Amino acid sequence: MKWLVWERQNAWRLTVIGLALVAFFAYGVYDWLLADLPPVTAVELRAARPTTQILDRNGKLLYEVLDADAGKQYDLDLSRIPAACVQATIATEDSRFFYHPGVDPLAIARATWQNLSSGGVSSGASTLTQQLARNLLMDDDERYQTSYLRKLREAYLAFQLERHYNKDQLLALYLNQTYYGNFAFGIEAAAQIFFAKPAAQLSTAECALLAGLVQYPSGYNPLLDPEAAKGRQLTVLRLMKDAGYLTAAQVEETARQPLQYRSQLFNIQAPHFVMYVQDLLVQQLGVERLRAGGLRVYTTLDLDLQRQAEAAVRRRLAQLTCTGDAACD
Incomplete structure (x- = not known):
C-alpha cells in the first residue's frame, strides 16, 4: 500500500516536473523567437501617413508636400474603393483571404510542393495578412530575409493581426498602405499617380492593372514599361476569372479596353x-x-x-x- 502511495506521489512529481520543463522550454522558445516583436497595434503608428495638402479657401488642392522617402498616401474607407479593385487584389494576392486565420495551410502545402519540385524557391505562400505583418511590423533588415525564422515570426504576427482586426479592417489597411510604385502608397495615390483620377472612378481594367503592380512595382511600372504592365494586367484578369469574379466574356471585353496613363505626381498651383x-x-x-x-x-x-x-x-x-x-x- 505504501509502495502504491509512493508510486502515485512519484508520478505526480514527475508530471509536475515535466510540465514545468515544457513551460520553461516554451517560454525559452517564445523569448528567443517572438518576444522582441512589436504589438500588432503598432501598424497604426508605422503605417504611411497621408501627405500634407495645401488647399485654397474653397478646398481646391494647390500642392502636396511630398516626402520622397515617405511617398504619397491617402486613407479611404473600404466602401469608397471600387469592388473591382478589392476583387482584383484578393484574386491576385490571396484568393482564400476570407477563409483562413492569417496563415493559409493550403497555400503553404502548395508552395512547399512547387518548391520541392523545382529544387528551389519558386513560389511563396504569404497571405495578405502576412504581407501586412511583414511590411508594417518588421524592420527593413528582417523584412527582406528569406529564412524559416522570419516566416515563423511573420506567421505569428499575422495570427495576432487577425485576432485584433476584422477582415474588412485588414483589407482596408492593405489597400491603403501597399506600395504600388512611383511613390504611391495605397490605391488612392496609385489611381492619381498612374491615371490622374480618384480611386472611386477606376474601371475594372484599371483596377486589374494596379493590383498587378504590387508583386513587382518597378518591373511592371506602366509609365516605364507599358507592355510588361499590360501582360501583368492580363494575368490578373485571368486570376479574377479563376476566382469567380469575372466571366470569360468579361475578361475579353475588359482586356480590350485601352489604358490611358496620365501621371499626376508633382503638381503645383500658384x-x-x-x-x-x-x-x-x-x-x-x-x-x-x-x-x-x-x-x-x-x-x-x-x-x-x-x-x-x-x-x-x-x-x-x-x-x-x-x-x-x-x-x-
Whole structure:
C-alpha cells in the first residue's frame, strides 16, 4: 500500500516536473523567437501617413508636400474603393483571404510542393495578412530575409493581426498602405499617380492593372514599361476569372479596353504663394512635422479668382508689348 502511495506521489512529481520543463522550454522558445516583436497595434503608428495638402479657401488642392522617402498616401474607407479593385487584389494576392486565420495551410502545402519540385524557391505562400505583418511590423533588415525564422515570426504576427482586426479592417489597411510604385502608397495615390483620377472612378481594367503592380512595382511600372504592365494586367484578369469574379466574356471585353496613363505626381498651383505658405508652416511647426504629413492647410487664396487675375495680366501685357493676339500694327 505504501509502495502504491509512493508510486502515485512519484508520478505526480514527475508530471509536475515535466510540465514545468515544457513551460520553461516554451517560454525559452517564445523569448528567443517572438518576444522582441512589436504589438500588432503598432501598424497604426508605422503605417504611411497621408501627405500634407495645401488647399485654397474653397478646398481646391494647390500642392502636396511630398516626402520622397515617405511617398504619397491617402486613407479611404473600404466602401469608397471600387469592388473591382478589392476583387482584383484578393484574386491576385490571396484568393482564400476570407477563409483562413492569417496563415493559409493550403497555400503553404502548395508552395512547399512547387518548391520541392523545382529544387528551389519558386513560389511563396504569404497571405495578405502576412504581407501586412511583414511590411508594417518588421524592420527593413528582417523584412527582406528569406529564412524559416522570419516566416515563423511573420506567421505569428499575422495570427495576432487577425485576432485584433476584422477582415474588412485588414483589407482596408492593405489597400491603403501597399506600395504600388512611383511613390504611391495605397490605391488612392496609385489611381492619381498612374491615371490622374480618384480611386472611386477606376474601371475594372484599371483596377486589374494596379493590383498587378504590387508583386513587382518597378518591373511592371506602366509609365516605364507599358507592355510588361499590360501582360501583368492580363494575368490578373485571368486570376479574377479563376476566382469567380469575372466571366470569360468579361475578361475579353475588359482586356480590350485601352489604358490611358496620365501621371499626376508633382503638381503645383500658384507656386509662389504655395512656397510662401510652406515657409510659414516650417517656421511655425518645424520641418519634421511638415514632412510627417497628415495636415490639411486651408489658405486665403481663391484659385479661380487667382487664375482670372493672371489671365487679365497676361492679356494686358500682350497689349502693351504687341505680342500674341494683341499684335500692334
